[in-house]
Amino acid sequence: MNLLSIGASYRTADVAVLERLTIPEAEVPQVLQKLLAQPYVSEAVLVSTCNRVEVYAAVSGFHGGLGDICNVLSQHSGIPATELAGHLYVHYGEAAVQHSFRVSSGLDSMVVGEAQILGQLRDAYHAATESDSAGRLLHELMQQALRVGKRAHAETGIDKAGQSVVTAALEVAADHLGGDLTGRPALVIGAGAMGSLSVATLTRTGVGPLRITNRSADRAERLAEAYGAVAVPISDLPSVLREVDIVVSATASTVPVLTRELLGEVLAARSEKLVVLDLAVPRDVAPDAAGLPGLVVVDIDSLAAGRRAAPAVAETAAVEQIVTGEVDNFLGWMRGAEIAPTVAALRTRAEDVVTAEMRKLLSRRPEFTEEQRADVSRTLHRVVQQILHSPTVRVRQLAAEPGGDQYAALLRELFDLDVPLATQADAVPQIGGKA
Numbered sequence: 001m002n003l004l005s006i007g008a009s010y011r012t013a014d015v016a017v018l019e020r021l022t023i024p025e026a027e028v029p030q031v032l033q034k035l036l037a038q039p040y041v042s043e044a045v046l047v048s049t050c051n052r053v054e055v056y057a058a059v060s061g062f063h064g065g066l067g068d069i070c071n072v073l074s075q076h077s078g079i080p081a082t083e084l085a086g087h088l089y090v091h092y093g094e095a096a097v098q099h100s101f102r103v104s105s106g107l108d109s110m111v112v113g114e115a116q117i118l119g120q121l122r123d124a125y126h127a128a129t130e131s132d133s134a135g136r137l138l139h140e141l142m143q144q145a146l147r148v149g150k151r152a153h154a155e156t157g158i159d160k161a162g163q164s165v166v167t168a169a170l171e172v173a174a175d176h177l178g179g180d181l182t183g184r185p186a187l188v189i190g191a192g193a194m195g196s197l198s199v200a201t202l203t204r205t206g207v208g209p210l211r212i213t214n215r216s217a218d219r220a221e222r223l224a225e226a227y228g229a230v231a232v233p234i235s236d237l238p239s240v241l242r243e244v245d246i247v248v249s250a251t252a253s254t255v256p257v258l259t260r261e262l263l264g265e266v267l268a269a270r271s272e273k274l275v276v277l278d279l280a281v282p283r284d285v286a287p288d289a290a291g292l293p294g295l296v297v298v299d300i301d302s303l304a305a306g307r308r309a310a311p312a313v314a315e316t317a318a319v320e321q322i323v324t325g326e327v328d329n330f331l332g333w334m335r336g337a338e339i340a341p342t343v344a345a346l347r348t349r350a351e352d353v354v355t356a357e358m359r360k361l362l363s364r365r366p367e368f369t370e371e372q373r374a375d376v377s378r379t380l381h382r383v384v385q386q387i388l389h390s391p392t393v394r395v396r397q398l399a400a401e402p403g404g405d406q407y408a409a410l411l412r413e414l415f416d417l418d419v420p421l422a423t424q425a426d427a428v429p430q431i432g433g434k435a
Helices: 016-019 027-035 060-076 081-087 096-104 117-130 136-155 165-176 193-205 217-227 234-239 260-268 302-308 316-364 368-401 405-415
Strands: 002-009 042-048 052-059 089-092 186-189 211-213 246-247 274-280 295-298
Touching: 002 096, 016 052, 016 060, 016 302, 016 368, 027 042, 027 060, 027 117, 042 060, 042 117, 042 136, 052 060, 052 096, 052 117, 052 136, 060 081, 089 096, 089 302, 096 117, 096 136, 096 316, 117 136, 117 193, 136 316, 165 246, 165 295, 165 302, 186 193, 186 234, 186 405, 193 211, 193 217, 193 246, 211 217, 211 234, 234 260, 260 274, 295 302, 316 368, 316 405, 368 405
Parallel strands: 186 211, 186 246, 246 274, 274 295
Antiparallel strands: 002 052, 002 089, 042 052
16 A cells, blocks of 8 residues: 545645535545545545645555546536646655645645644544544554644744734735734634634734624634624624624635625725635635625635745745655655565464474374473474564564665565555556656
8 A cells, every 4th residue: 555645725726626626524524435435545534624625545556546536526526537637736655745744844835834734634634533534554644744743843933923824814904904904893704713713813913803703603702702802693794894894704604605795785885995804615705796896805816826926934944854854754664564464474474384393293293292292382483483583673674764665575575475465556656756
């Protein structure tokens, strides 16, 4: 088995594609089971955020796994596979490990160094664990990715500015509102993870008074109480929109929350522009609302366009160095794990030989007592174990080094071992490679 990562993000797809690909939390278990039902996929973890949808999988063949995962994503999104392919990135083997560690460290984020990706990865791993879709390979990958992400944030200053998608969006809002957001009345729609981050960021920035609305009034009230904001009923949305300058919308709704009709009525009653930061995927602002006089919409597309050219933070090189070292460590673990079945098969072969020879001996020497038989059996087993100990320990060490997969092959050839191996349906390297 090898690792395959397939996904689309703000780098490869616009928000119109991402909102079709995005997978609501309630549907994640179902999609994971569809992935596991594919012939080349044995493990799967699904990450779905506002600006990326990724599948991490253990597959028995590159092209087969690629086709299986693309078909599932195509069926879910309704985007033909041939069209979808143009929006996907694919990482295999070593490249998949590196990609997962760069994602967890915030290096692949729209806002480099943002920390909320760690929580999103943790949620994705938890969902896979609950659905029993993560096996030994993905359990290890996810645990190490989370550890690497924590290490990057702890050992470098990559997140020292507290940057996030919300702070990036607020910078754009400030450009449209004279540069200073202090004291600007604001509304947050949604009380989930992104809504909570928005409330915390707005409070820290000095925006206010701050109001929060959510379909679940209880969640809005708890969030408002935690930050000294005011919870308002969702039914009051039209009147509240007339009174605020900034709106951050981050719901999980599958249909627009802010329709053209609603925004048109609100803007007709306002004298100042309204800046809406639409951080939801699917979008909370109806696409046909764009262009309404007095409305400024900042969504994932506009943020991505503005951030791609942003200079890398000074700490990026240090994080890249951490990632490189951790990738090498993980590949060593993978190579060691790959040789384990061969070592086990060698020990089984040795035990079979001892058992067969004991049977022959006892058939020739029936006068042996039970105690004598037990002594001879123990002695033979100890001799075999001592002979095999050093070479099996050493071969595990050698296998963990680059090129170590050759040692497993040599053992299988020398001792004619029958070891079940992952299907090699393609000529893609076992470790390494990026498609």
